[in-house]
Amino acid sequence: MSEDNANQVENKNAMADALNSVHEVKVGDIVKGEVLAIDDDKQLIVGIQGTGVEGVVPIKELASQPVSDINAVAKVGDVLDLVVISTIGKDKENGSYLLSKRRLEARKVWAKIQDKFNAGENITAPVTQVVKGGLVVDAGVRGFIPASMIEDHFVEDLSAYKGKTLELKIIEIEPSENRLILSHRAIVEAQKAEQWQHVLATLKAGDTVEGTIARLTSFGAFVDLGGIDGLVHVSEISFERVEKPSDVLKVGEKIKVKVLSVDPERERISLSIKATLPEPWTDIEEKAPVGSTLEGKVKRLTTFGAFVEVFPGVEGLVHISQISHQHIATPNEVLSEGQDIKVKVLSVNPEAHRLALSIKALTPKPDGDENRSASKSETSNYQNNHSNYQDDDDEGGFTLGDIVGNELKHSTDQDKK
Template structure:
């Protein structure tokens, strides 16, 4: 065979090999492409290695994020891993295939996310966009967090999350439909559950801890101790009488509380703010000695007298007989709750938390008043928050104890 014939045979074989290799390139194949040129900064012209044909990579198929300048991410001579998306035109011999780097990377990401989902692992991703109904994140592929899965409470402003990186639980994954549903709420709830277990395991009655007011109700305040709430009953907020917790506390306020009891099985913790405060009756003999004059506020009116608060958490009783020189049937004839009054201390019993007070002792006795005998003592039973007052109780104040020398002095003058 002469040389010309030999060359012709070799050329035919080479063409046949090239044609065979072209047919080997199929949609979905992963190939390597060498960048031959950058066309108008809009696409790459690549040679598919081992095939002798060319393909095109549009700029939008280069990366998952928009590319501002194609020359910053690619240059002639670079070799890229690409996936064949489709064919372009009918001339496969000269070739043209639409190729993508972005989709190949996404395929790898989907595979990694699927592995993490199967293993029960979480992922971390930044929030890139706020859309109707939730948040969009970049997890290498587009992920979506429904609004109900962002937090364990209602989120008013979703824009506050834009740009933040969140730990996320994979709820649903479907690569064929590019669907990835994620939840940050599940992460928050799991963290709080762990904190709750730790708090219940370590907290005990008598401990003093810091907390944050989480919720206010009519009966008390729920304080967050770090993953679990404890209840401060309204009676344990202050030594002063508190009508509504919202009058003295605010949501978000930092407070110091004492643990009264812990029920780990029912996950209930009873707390007290009052128990961390100074006892208001401490030093009362120095603050309110017998004979001293104090200013106070009428807190409660009963049939037998008026309770007057002279210091925060310290109330004393003005017996009905010590309200006025004139005879009155009920205290509310001359006093009103909330009224500011001056009182004289008749007697102090710090152990029993009792003060006997008088308003009458600070007012002049009318000259026309003629009383020939002291008013007959009536047996009354009444109770304060901390202790009981009882006229005929040997351990408490009798009427004579309540009135003391003031009544005796007044009676002696009347009989002269």
């Protein structure tokens, strides 16, 4: 064979090898693309290795997160792993292909998430958006947490979750539809189940512990005892009457509480702040000795008198006969709830938690017998109409003798003289 013929055969073989090395590009193929140019900072022009054709990668297809500067993520000469999305134009031989780096990375992420789902493992992801009905997270792909799957209780304002990274259980995964449903509630419930076992082993009624105010409601305060919440009912916040827990407590505040009860079956812990405070009736005979004058606030008005708070959690009764020297039909003729007044202590009964008070004793007596006669008549009428009065539960348990008191007896004796 001549030298020329040998060269021709060699050239033909080289061309055949070159042609054989060129692969047809199909949608869905994973290819390597060398960055040939950056077009107007909006897309990359790449050469698809082993094909002899070019493709484009739009800026939005470079990463899962928005890219503001294309030059920060790619430069001429870089070789990228890409997936073929579609063809551009009709010239398949020399035409371009639409390529994506983002979707190839998403494929890998979906595969990893699928593996975790199959293995029963959890994932962590930051919350990127608060939308109607729940939270959007970035798990490498878009994930969604329905509002009912965020916590084990209702959450009114979801905005506090934005930017937080949450541990999540995979509830549903469908890569072909880009659907990933996640739950943080499942994580919370699993953690609480474990924490409950610890609580049951260490916490018992009568214990005094420290906690943090986690939530406030109209009926009380939920206190975090270390992953488990206990409830302080509004009636157990203070010896004083509390209208709204938010009036006296703040979320995040650390407080001491006494454990009233632990109910494992219902998973409820009842707590009290009030039980950790000094009993308001302690040393009441020293704080409110008979004959002393105190400042108080009218808390309640009844047909027979006014209940006046003289210390936090300590109320005494001003019987209607001890309100004024003048005859009055009802206490609200001269008093109103919330009014600040001065009272004189007529009697003290620490065991029964009773104070007999008087407003009349601090005001001068009017001149004339008519008023004294009215006072005597008023006492007689009260004794006739209320001789069996006793309401221990609703009105402090004052009996007839407690209500009228020694002061009234003294006044009657003076009238007889």
